[in-house]
Amino acid sequence: MRQTTRIVIVGGGIAGLLLATRLGNTLGRSGRAQVTLIDKSATHIWKPMLHTIAAGTRDVQQQQVIYLAHARDHGFNYQPGEMEGLDRNARIIKLAALRSKSGEIVIGPRTVEYDVLILALGSRANDFGTPGVLDHCHFIDSQAQAEIFNEALRIRIFQSVVTNSALRVSIVGAGATGVELAAELSRLLEVASSYGDPGIRSRLNLTLYESAPRVLAAFPPAVSESSEAQLRHIGFKVRTGTRVIAAEPDGLRLGDGSHQPADLMVWAAGVKAPDFPGKLDGIEINRSNQIAVRPTLQAQDDDTLFALGDCSTLTLAGNERPLAPTAQVATQQAQHLARHLPGWLGGGSLPDFAFHDFGALVSLSDYNAFGTLGQFGFFRGGFIKGRFAQLSHAMLYRQHQQALHGFGKAMMLWTAEQINGLVQPKIRLT
Structure with missing residues (x-):
């Protein structure tokens, strides 16, 4: 290792930002390492909060963390960029050109050298190749996507008020994002009814589609049953065991061939890591593009490459299934590395990660x-x-x-x- 170890963390989500903060405080400030965080966005939003940003029930300006300012306060560096390649022999990551919203190239393609690389790339909903989804559905996987949906939502609400017409919303995927977004939209329109149109909430026609037999399939049955009952109580349709086979400009096509009209469609089904890990330099991934890691959170054949959070997959001893891609897992993995990486850089060993399920x-x-x-x-x-x-x-x-x-x-x-x-x-x- 170099005297000053170059630690590069790619991805400023829950795991990446927490780890950069902790390592910056301990290694960066003391000069024992140069810690760099790379993310294509300039700000961080706690991902479980994105549905409230999408609905417009929280102020995005109050909730976001500005990477550059946070890096200054906690002893690490921030670089804007999106990873698109990796040369493990040279220990270089390749960053794509950085473009403005208008498409203008702000910074051209560039490379960043590392001694230790930590991938915390997060995840996104999985469209499973369903026709029309990318063209006609909104996603709520990032701050940018949440704000795009919110703008489209406000336009549709305005049209509904002016024309006295229904606001038809379809959400595909009844995991936590889909279920919580549905409830937040109801709350939004209840509050909006006090701003001039008392009947706006009654015109919300929302349907939640889930291919599994129950909503919140990853949760215990008691949580699923109670949540579905609450959604139905506030007037929503919940269609479990229903497969969506296509998204069309004016609605969804279901497995039985029927067409369900919608003004706004949100795809919140499935979980997969970004596509590009599958194109990286010999890294083992699964069908969801997640990087296979050892219990130490290191890649299978590379001691200097770590992956944590939703972009990784790890099945702990005694378990049949890999750890779920949740904020709880990502947080604990970041805390584990923050605690033990400094000792490993000093020549010590890395203990295996142990997950504690807090519910x-x-x-x-x-x-x-x-x-x-x-x-x-x-x-x-x-x-x-x-x-x-x-x-x-x-x-x-x-x-x-x-x-x-x-x-x-x-x-x-x-x-x-x-x-x-x-x-x-x-x-x-x-």
Whole structure:
């Protein structure tokens, strides 16, 4: 290793930003390593919050972390860019040209050298090659996509108000994103009804499609059943065991051949890592483009290459299935590397990653929340709902803020959010 080790982290999501922050604080500030974070966006949004940005029920300006400012405060470097290639022999990653929104090339293709490379590329919904999905459906996998959907949503709401017509929304995929987005849209229009059109919520015609037998298939049955009952109670159609075979300009084509009209369509089904890992230099991936890693989170045949979070796949000893692509797993993997990577760089060994299941929570806006408490802590495996579950879900984000900023700044951010909530509109209006 060089005297100053070059650690490059690609991807500024939950795992990547947390790891860059911790390593910057410990290795970057002391000069023991040069820590660089690379992400094509200039800002970070906690991914489980994206559905609220898409609906317009949270202020994106208050929730985003600006990478450049955060890097300055925590001893690491930030470079804007999108990885498109890798030369493992030369230890060089290749970055694509960086373009402006108008398509103008701001920075041409370039390379970045590394001694240790950590891929935290995240994931996106999986269209499974379904015809028309990329052309006609919205995705909610990034801040940019969430804001694009919000703009389209506000246009459709305006049209519905002016023409006194129905607002038909179809969401494909009843995982956490699809279920929570549906509830957030209902809440949005309930609040919007106080801004001049009392009947706008009644014109929301929302249908949630799921190919599995139940919504939230990755959650315990009690959470699924309660969530579906809540969605139906607020007036939504839930169609489980229903396959979507195509997206068309004016709606969805189902497996039985029927056409279901829609004004807005969101694809929130499946999970896959970005496409390009499959094109990288001999890296082993699965069908979802996830990089196979050892229990140390290192690639199968490369000790200097790590992958964590949704872009990796790891089946722990004693388990039949790989770890789920969740924020909980990504956070724990980032904490594991932050704790043990400095010792490994000094010649020590890397212990195996151990996952602790603290349960699963889903929040249906202000209506309700449901979850289980996992196998650690009090009330192991217990089912929770209502205000306690909503508070528990809200605390997940506050814990993320504290992990990034420390307790003091996290409290100030929370206080500022509460004050702004008193003087600003509850929803995005422009």
